[in-house]
Every structure is written in C-alpha cells, then in structure tokens.
Amino acid sequence: MTFLHASEMRGGYGSGADILHGCTLTVQKGEIAVIVGPNGAGKSTAMKAVFGMLNLREGHVHLGGEDITQLSPQERVYKGMGFVPQTHNIFPTMTVRENLEMGAFIRNDDIEETIEQVYELFPAVKDKRNQNAGELSGGQRQQVAVGRALMTQPKLLMLDEPTAGVSPIVMDELFDRIIEVARTGISILMVEQNARQALEIADKGYVLVQGANAYTDTGAALLANPEVRRTFLGG
Structure with missing residues (x-):
C-alpha cells in the first residue's frame, strides 16, 4: 500500500x-x-x-x-509524521537526554523503551546523554535530531x-x-x-x-x- x-x-x-x-x-x-x-x-x-x-x-x-x-x-x-529540519533541529541548552524527552511530548506512555532504542541506534547519543546538545559535533547533533523525531514513534x-x-x-x-x-x-x-x-x-x-x-x-x-x-x- x-x-x-x-x-x-x-x-x-x-x-x-x-x-x-x-x-x-x-x-x-x-x-x-x-x-x-x-x-x-x-x-x-x-x-x-x-x-x-x-x-x-x-x-x-x-x-x-x-x-x-x-x-x-x-x-x-x-x-x-516526524520531521527533522535542516537547521535549528535541537535544543542546544538542554541535555541530549532532555532533547529526547522533548521529542516524546505527544506521548502519555512510558518512553524509556524508545529512549533505549535510540541509544542502541546511535551509541554516540547514549555516550553524550548528559551533555548539552549544543556542545556536540555536527554529526552528533544530527543524530540527536533524528533520535528526537523517533521519540514520537512516527510512521x-x-x-x-x-x-x-x-x-x-x-x-x-x-x-x-x-x-x-x-x-x-x-x-x-x-x-x-x-x-x-x-x-x-x-x-x-x-x-x-x-x-x-x-x-x-x-x-x-x-x-x-x-x-x-x-x-x-x-x-
């Protein structure tokens, strides 16, 4: 279909x-x-x-x-739908973990399993989870942005x-x-x-x-x- x-x-x-x-x-x-x-x-x-x-x-x-x-x-x-714009796609003054949590804003269920799935997909995101997203490299920021979009469980x-x-x-x-x-x-x-x-x-x-x-x-x-x-x- x-x-x-x-x-x-x-x-x-x-x-x-x-x-x-x-x-x-x-x-x-x-x-x-x-x-x-x-x-x-x-x-x-x-x-x-x-x-x-x-x-x-x-x-x-x-x-x-x-x-x-x-x-x-x-x-x-x-x-x-999940959308990752080219720029301004993270919250730079929030931690990586907080960015992921913000991505789950539409959900009322337990988000921990999805966070673990994002960490598994992007090991660097897991390693940097307690750092402010604005301190990451360009590639790592993009991984956070994609991970945040995945937190909505998009189709x-x-x-x-x-x-x-x-x-x-x-x-x-x-x-x-x-x-x-x-x-x-x-x-x-x-x-x-x-x-x-x-x-x-x-x-x-x-x-x-x-x-x-x-x-x-x-x-x-x-x-x-x-x-x-x-x-x-x-x-």
Missing part, C-alpha cells in the same frame, strides 16, 4: 509565487524515498508541503489512506538535508542508521544534496526541477540513467 501519497502539489509561501508546480511524491511502508535536484528546485519546499508548512493551492496529501491536506503540522505529527520520518555539513565518514554512518530505521517498517522521505550517495540507499528517487517531477524511478535506475548522471550527478 502507498503509505504517503502527495499528489499534484502546487503552491508557495504566503501570497508569493508558486514554487511547486504539480509535484507528486509517494512512499511505501518501510521504503526510503529520496528527493534530489539542483539548488532552487523546490526540494525542501516539497518536504514542507507534505508536512503542512505551506498552503497548497492545488493537490492533496494522503497518509495511510487518509486525506490530511487541511491538517496543521502539529496535527500531522499526531497522525504519524513516516522526513529528513531535510540530514548530512549537510558533516564529513563523508559521518554521512555514511547516518545513511547506515537511516537504513536501519527503514528496516523497522518506518517510511523515510529525505531531501539530500549528496545525490549520488543518497540514491545508492534509496528504494525510490525523485529528481525535481523547478518544482516539478523531472525523473522518478528506483535509486539504482536513476544512478544508471545517462541523462540523470550527466545533468545532476556530475557525469
């Missing part, structure tokens, strides 16, 4: 010009879907549209078969540029952890500038150009597509 179906999205910010022009994104259960494309293509805007952070002038967003187009971002979290995890500004080694580690998350049945929708590396782990890839779908295929097929390679992946 298609778990996320965001169809024919058209819209922009406020009363400004449209940034999305009929963009469609779908993600299956437990699938990793990656959005790539040139700067200014509308990648992050498409992600924010799925999360309800801008008003769509056309199109619909369905999650698990339910039309959530009119719901606020907060309401979408309760429906099972769909959305990541906006999760490897921005981190070293290649840290990028590979983050991608490995993202694969592990998807194997638990959580769907992943990810915007990524490191297009070649992201498509290597993607079940499905979307190449956006000027807010519209230019290419949609499996990650492997997009990597093998000569036109995609020449135009978007540097040959």
Whole structure:
C-alpha cells in the first residue's frame, strides 16, 4: 500500500509565487524515498508541503489512506509524521537526554523503551546523554535530531538535508542508521544534496526541477540513467 501519497502539489509561501508546480511524491511502508535536484528546485519546499508548512493551492496529501491536506503540522505529527529540519533541529541548552524527552511530548506512555532504542541506534547519543546538545559535533547533533523525531514513534520520518555539513565518514554512518530505521517498517522521505550517495540507499528517487517531477524511478535506475548522471550527478 502507498503509505504517503502527495499528489499534484502546487503552491508557495504566503501570497508569493508558486514554487511547486504539480509535484507528486509517494512512499511505501518501510521504503526510503529520496528527493534530489539542483539548488532552487523546490526540494525542501516539497518536504514542507507534505508536512503542512505551506498552503497548497492545488493537490492533496494522503497518509495511510487518509486525506490530511487541511491538517496543521502539529496535527500531522499526531497522525504519524516526524520531521527533522535542516537547521535549528535541537535544543542546544538542554541535555541530549532532555532533547529526547522533548521529542516524546505527544506521548502519555512510558518512553524509556524508545529512549533505549535510540541509544542502541546511535551509541554516540547514549555516550553524550548528559551533555548539552549544543556542545556536540555536527554529526552528533544530527543524530540527536533524528533520535528526537523517533521519540514520537512516527510512521513516516522526513529528513531535510540530514548530512549537510558533516564529513563523508559521518554521512555514511547516518545513511547506515537511516537504513536501519527503514528496516523497522518506518517510511523515510529525505531531501539530500549528496545525490549520488543518497540514491545508492534509496528504494525510490525523485529528481525535481523547478518544482516539478523531472525523473522518478528506483535509486539504482536513476544512478544508471545517462541523462540523470550527466545533468545532476556530475557525469
């Protein structure tokens, strides 16, 4: 079953010009879907549209078969969406443990098991759990941000540029952890500038150009597509 179906999205910010022009994104259960494309293509805007952070002038967003187009971002979290923005995605003056606890704000049950699962997924987060999150390296902050989103027990995890500004080694580690998350049945929708590396782990890839779908295929097929390679992946 298609778990996320965001169809024919058209819209922009406020009363400004449209940034999305009929963009469609779908993600299956437990699938990793990656959005790539040139700067200014509308990648992050498409992600924010799925999360309800801008008003769509056309199109619909369905999650698990339910039309959530009119719901606020907060309401979408309760429906099972988790969103990790590219920046300002942690509370720097709070400890790592407190960041995780803040992620569980919608829950009324015992969160300790989920915290242990995050610690198992990200050992560095466990090691630094009593430190202020603002003292961590860029890669460790990203792990805390992803861990905090996982505390809501999302069905769909959305990541906006999760490897921005981190070293290649840290990028590979983050991608490995993202694969592990998807194997638990959580769907992943990810915007990524490191297009070649992201498509290597993607079940499905979307190449956006000027807010519209230019290419949609499996990650492997997009990597093998000569036109995609020449135009978007540097040959």
